[in-house]
Amino acid sequence: MxxxxxxxxxxxxxxxxxxxxxxxxxxxxxxxxxxxxxxxxxxxxxxxxxxxxxxxxxxxxxxxxxxxxxxxxxxxxxxxxxxxxxxxxxxxxxxxxxxxxxxxxxxxxxxxxxxxxxxxxxxxxxxxxxxxxxxxxxxxxxxxxxxxxxxxxxxxxxxxxxxxxxxxxLGGLDSKSAVELLSRATGSVRITVDPRAAEALAEQCQGQPAALVLAGGWLAARPKAAVADLAKQLHADTDDGTPVARVLQLVHASLPAPAARTLRLLSLAPAGLVDRHTASALAGCSVSDARTTLDDFAAVGLLRPVPSELPQYEQYEVPGCLHRLLHALAEAHERPGELQLARARMLERTVRLLQSCRAITETDSPQAREKLVGMPRSLRFPHPRAAADWLRARRPALLASARLAVADGELDTLARRLMAQLVRAMVAHFGTQAAASDLYGLHSLVLDVADRRRLPRERAAALLNLGDLDARTGRTADALVRYRAALDAGRRANDPYATGRAMESVGGAHLELGDYDRATDWFGRALAERLARDERADAARLYGRIAAAHTYAGRYGEALRNWRAAVAGYRKSGDVAAQARALSELARVQEYAGRPEESLRTCREAAEWARRAEDVRLQAALHLRLADTYEHLGDPASAALHRGTAERMLEEEALEASPGDSELEQGANACEIRSASAED
Incomplete structure (x- = not known):
């Protein structure tokens, strides 16, 4: 800007x-x-x-x-x-x-x-x-x-x-350049017929480009007005403000009441960026009327178009020299309650746009389709690509909206809804990894609101998400501190989901730090919680994590016992793919423990379950492990057979895979911000 x-x-x-x-x-x-x-x-x-x-x-x-x-x-x-x-x-x-x-x-x-x-x-x-x-x-x-x-x-x-x-x-422009800048807006005729008046107007504007452009826009909107008339009005103005402030006062006073109010309220636009939806929500008018008003403002120099590769999502920016002046006008002409209401309308519109932006990606969800149908046509996106383009184009304004909502302090409920929808939309379109830096800032804002409003559940969710992002970037010690704080908050909120997640995450942090005894202890606590609530799939996963910690510590007997418990848990829950992976890990530990024949049998069983789960990559990996085991047992022919099978599987999968199949999204375990609102 x-x-x-x-x-x-x-x-x-x-x-x-x-x-x-x-x-x-x-x-x-x-x-x-x-x-x-x-x-x-x-x-x-x-x-x-x-x-x-x-x-x-x-x-x-x-x-x-x-x-x-x-x-x-x-x-x-x-x-x-x-x-x-x-x-x-x-x-x-x-x-x-x-x-x-x-x-x-x-x-x-x-x-x-x-x-x-x-x-x-x-x-x-x-x-x-x-x-x-x-x-x-x-x-x-x-x-x-x-x-x-x-x-x-x-x-x-x-x-x-x-x-x-x-x-x-910098001072003002020289007289010749100032007059030429005026003529760009007014046309050369009015300047040519009265050059002295043009020079007088430039002098009244003190050669300031912003004031000259506004003055030129005022004249362009009034073809019958003489340059001398505007110069006399500014000369008669006894206000001691800057030239830009004096010309803006004149422009503002000459606008129709609805347009003048819209102009004042644009000072509330986040990051000074405004589009037709922002203007519509602030002014409480239709989207088409807002777009016309924005075009009119841009034509007279009150707004500046933002260059973009996506013209369908055109934006304007409030020039920096006008922003504080418009804010002063808004405070002078609008009651505080009206400004608060306008800001709330703008944030509510943003929440609904983000809901639409995320829902368009959920093509298989009847609830998402029903929600989309119930929205006004102006809030819908034609396809996921259009929603992603809008999200990318509006990203600076959306992040600024979140910061402004939190700073306001009076709109915390709306701020929580806004940040929850923004997080979900970013994960849906960009993925957790690509949007990690933005998500970190948003979760930090949620934590600010949770601390201010004493909301332990939201505090736990924010701390868990921040801890996950810290852990992914190698700041494991920082992540551990956040996970412990999340556990305390989850217990205060009596939230079993957050408590269980926090316990498991504390164990994972200790595992990453090489403290295997504490890792197994915390995984065991989380396992006890899952078993008490009869959550079999989660319990099976935790058996696997305990087994991994024992494996790292070299306690292969305990690792084998827990991997067998994990296999049994996945079998009872009917998760064929997870059962195949658990059997694969069981075979690996058996090999570490010096039991190649047992490892061979388990590996064959895992390969069969991987075939039933149609997990080609796991099948190929298991065939490679079988090849290594056969070589260890002195059977090179069988080893070559399994190695060839693995290579053929990987080649066939590479030919059949689509370009997007290789991108793994990491947002499945994100701890969402809980809210009492049904719209969330």
Whole structure:
């Protein structure tokens, strides 16, 4: 998002002197070079100016002009929210890593992400555009160590603390460029017939591009109005505000009441991003009326279209220089209760869109189809691909919605529903692994709400999910702490599901840490809970986990006993595939225990059950194990036969498999956020 309101004509105007100085500053010898040392970090250029001065547009033009010297491209990040809130360094670093297509572990700390960013930029020639920086510490943390990179920072003032940086401070445009910017919106005729009035209007706007574009839009919407009339109105305005604020007041006052109210409420749009559904929910109007209003606002410079590869999901952004002004107008004209209601309507619409987005993937579910049919046509997606595209396009706004809902504090029930639906939609379309970093942030927000509202069940669910993500990224000790806290919360909530999951997860963490005695102890506690509730399938799985812990500890007798119990449990529950896998593991332990003949018999039995379960990969693996066992027993002919059978099975499966069959989704064990609402 930029600070300048821009029109559809992308030609850059003026700032010749500033561009020349900035380009010269790239070549300027720094203090390190003068002292005989090579510059240890990237060159930093600073463009300083008030919001609306065109500072971001100048930075973008500079990046465009020097792009040829930086073949690894340019990445950008905004360092303040539209309302002025400072963006955490870890979130900014992750956004830059995503733009560089470099993965980072979910839930990684700030230091780890910053180091990953610097490693990713090492050896590259790239440009970083750090837009709307809040302070020097924020910029300094993101600077690459590579002297071949360039960092262009945009800020409201100097960044004291970063050495060897000379700010390029922006004032207004020169008179010629300011008048030309006006003529783009009004047309050249009105400017030509009264050039002095145009110059007077540019002077009233102090050459600020944002004010000039708004003034031009006001004139374009009134073909019969003279340029001199607008200049006189601004001259008569005794308000001491900035030129942008004065012109916006005039534009706002001239709008019809419904449009003016919609414009004010756009300040509630998450991340300053708005689409037709957001505007419709905020204003309480139809989707078609909202779309027309947004198009009208964009035509006069009040909104900026967001470039996208998905034009069917067009979005607009509220320019940064207008966001706080619109928020002030909203507080002046709307009662607090009305603003709260508008925000609740927007979040409720988002929840319903997310429900539709997830339901379209559940093609085999009659309940999902019934829910879709009951939704208004405007909320439905034609097919899963369209839903995934919408989710991808709206991702920044959806994540911002979750953060805003939690920060509000008065909409916690709605916030929980929003985050539950967002988690489910992301898992359904992207998978847990691909969406891990976003899911980590969402579960952290759920934990904030649960702690604030003293909701032990939601706290347990959030801690379990965070622990799972920590465990997948190698932070097993952190995961163990979360699992223990989840166990306490599950017990307080009297939630047997969360308690059992937590016990098993504590055991899994100890197993990963190599503490096999504690692992078997915790698995045993979880097993006792499952047996007490006659949950046979879960009990069989836990027998297997206990057996695995004993195997790692070298206690093969105990491992064999528990694997046999697992096999019996799966047989009683009728899970043929799981029974085959358990028999396979039993055969492996028998081999470890020095019982090759028993292992051979068990392996044959497992292969037969795998055939019944139509698990080709397991069959092939078992045939390979049979081949190894026969070789160990001195029968190379049988070994070759089984090895050939395994290779043939794998080749046939590779030919028959579809492209998507190899992707395993890991979200099956996610502990969902529980809610009393039936809609969840």
């Amino acid at each position: 930029t600070d300048q309101v821009v029109d559809t004509d992308a030609r850059f105007l003026g700032r010749t002197r500033e561009l020349k100085e900035l380009r010269a500053d790239i070549e300027r010898a720094g203090l390190d070079t003068l002292s005989g040392r090579k510059a240890p970090r990237a060159r930093v250029l600073l463009i300083a100016g008030r919001p609306g001065s065109g500072r971001t547009t100048l930075a973008e033009e500079l990046v465009r002009q020097v792009a040829g010297r930086y073949p690894d491209g340019a990445v950008r990040v905004r360092l303040r929210e539209p309302d002025g809130t400072r963006v955490p360094v870890e979130r900014a670093a992750r956004e830059l890593l995503d733009a560089l297509e470099v993965s980072a572990p979910a839930g990684a700390a700030e230091d780890e992400l910053v180091e990953a960013l610097r490693a990713a930029l090492g050896g590259r020639r790239a440009v970083l555009l750090l837009d709307d920086a809040a302070d020097a510490e924020q910029v300094d943390a993101l600077l690459p160590d590579s002297p071949d990179c360039l960092a262009v920072a945009v800020s409201e003032g100097p960044l004291t603390g970063i050495s060897d940086v000379r700010p390029c401070t």
